[in-house]
Amino acid sequence: MQNTNYIIEVNNVSKQFEDGKFALDNVSLSVQKGEFVTILGPSGCGKTTLLRCIAGFQVATSGDILLKGEDITRTPPHKRPVNTVFQKYALFPHLNVFDNVAFGLKLKKLDKDTIVKRVKQALKTVGMTDYEYRDVDSLSGGQQQRVAIARAIVNQPEVLLLDEPLAALDLKMRKDMQLELKEMHKKLGITFIYVTHDQEEALTLSDRVVVMNEGKIQQIGTPTDIYNEPVNCFVADFIGESNILNGIMIHDRRVAFCEQEFDCIDEGFGENTPVDVVIRPEDIYIWKSDGSDLSQQADYDPEDRIPKGKFTKWYGTVESCIFKGVHYEMMVLTKNGYEFMVQDYHEFLPGTEVGMLVKPEDIQVMKKERLYNSFEAEMKEGGRVRFLSEDWDVSDNMAERFSAGDKVQVRINFERVTLLDHEEDGVLQGEVHFILYKGDHYHLTIRTDDGDDIYVDTNDVWDDGDRVGIQIAPSSIRLVKGE
Secondary structure, rough: OOOEEEEEEEEEEEEEEEOEEEEEEEEEEEOOOOOOEEEOOOOOOOOEEEEEEHHHHOOOOEEEEEEOEEEEOOOOOHOOOOOEEEEOOOOOOOOOOHHHHHHHHOOOOOHHHHHHHHHHHHHOOOHHHHHHHEEHHOOOOOHHHHHHHHHHHHHHHHOOEEEEOOOOOOOHHHHHHHHHHHHHHHOOEEEEEEEEOEEEEEEEEOEEEEEEEOOEEEEEEEEEHHHHHOOOOOOHOOOOOOOOEEEEEEEEEEEEEEEEEEEEEOOOOOOEEEEEEEEHHOOOOEOOOOOOOOOOOOOOOOOEEEEOOOEEEEEEEEEEEHHHHHHHEEEEEEOOOOOEEEEEEOOOOOEEEEEEEHHHHEEEEEEEOOOOOOEEEEEEEHEEEEEEOOOOOOOOOHHOOOOOOOOEEEEOOOOOOHHHEHHHEEEEEEEEEEEEOOOOOEEEEEEEEEOOEEEEEEEOOOOOOOOOEEEEEEOOEEEEEEE
């Protein structure tokens, strides 16, 4: 028996296009009646494809979509009790506001009195009561957006789908419309499924946020959960600003990073386990040090803002300070070479020696997604190994352990992959696909021209989309017996 609390259920849905690429990869999502759910992610992550599958404008390659327990996977859009508001509004320029809103009702052949009553109610809901007979081309972008929403809600849909509806508006109007949308949702009581790439918008509007990347759901949770408890580095980096660092979980409630040990509240990671550590910039307390030996000095805080207690402290020098309207954003370089972003209401000018601390509950520990590059491979004649569609030389002591034809697993540490400016100089070619700063180095995802991902730790500065050559030295390739 289906759970009647769920108005929309997306079960193991995939969408593959003619070029063989998956826009959606085994996506599952349940939406409760009356919820405001936002699907959030970068361009090309699959969020609009998911919305279009729910709306019926695209058909899933596999999986099913249920509305109130009934399969609508292949039901035409006009037979689904859902309406969509598009980014470009799609208003009819030859019709006035009233006729735009009434269009769907007229198609249903409702009587005139019912149409007038429902159109006026819809326009009142979106604050456009006095605009019934205005030409839509005379309206501002925000007013056109309200008309588009009125046209959708006048049909009394059970689910309203919104595909980046505020993207074309300026910043102030967008913020105003966010508040109006939230109020509208409260008044209407219908289910909103909202697509955006704007993190602030998602956190402001939603009951729950669905974070997507490359056709897969990364995390589903309340805005607070998504922000304070990200499940992986992508979510931590994409939602707001973060300091993301390599760490070692020494034991429960004790983690090391930046060559120091800190108390934390996380448990269950084991002992001496590599982890990722996330610290939000606003959670770092900062104060001016007195300029003496930083390892021995007595710190002082003239405004008594710094929490008292036996917290681990670390020290550095402010490199930059930018006023962001509400707070100052500073980059601080520690004495052992790690860089931190710090946000504070007080200004610390470049060159200022500072102390820093973070409370245990503000240190977020995450399981590492991977510890090294790993590829399935096969040994070839001459002691070479084939992976990533190429034959690679390996060191003699590795090659002599296996025979031609043996299935093996290749392991390569992130820092042992070399990237070349001239792509033709590499054995493989690809482009920088994702960049994550880890405090003292960059962790890059390189997507090869064959669509494989290679992960690289480097101190070199690359830009997203840069073309690179990829080289791996024989001594960097480790082989273990394959399954």
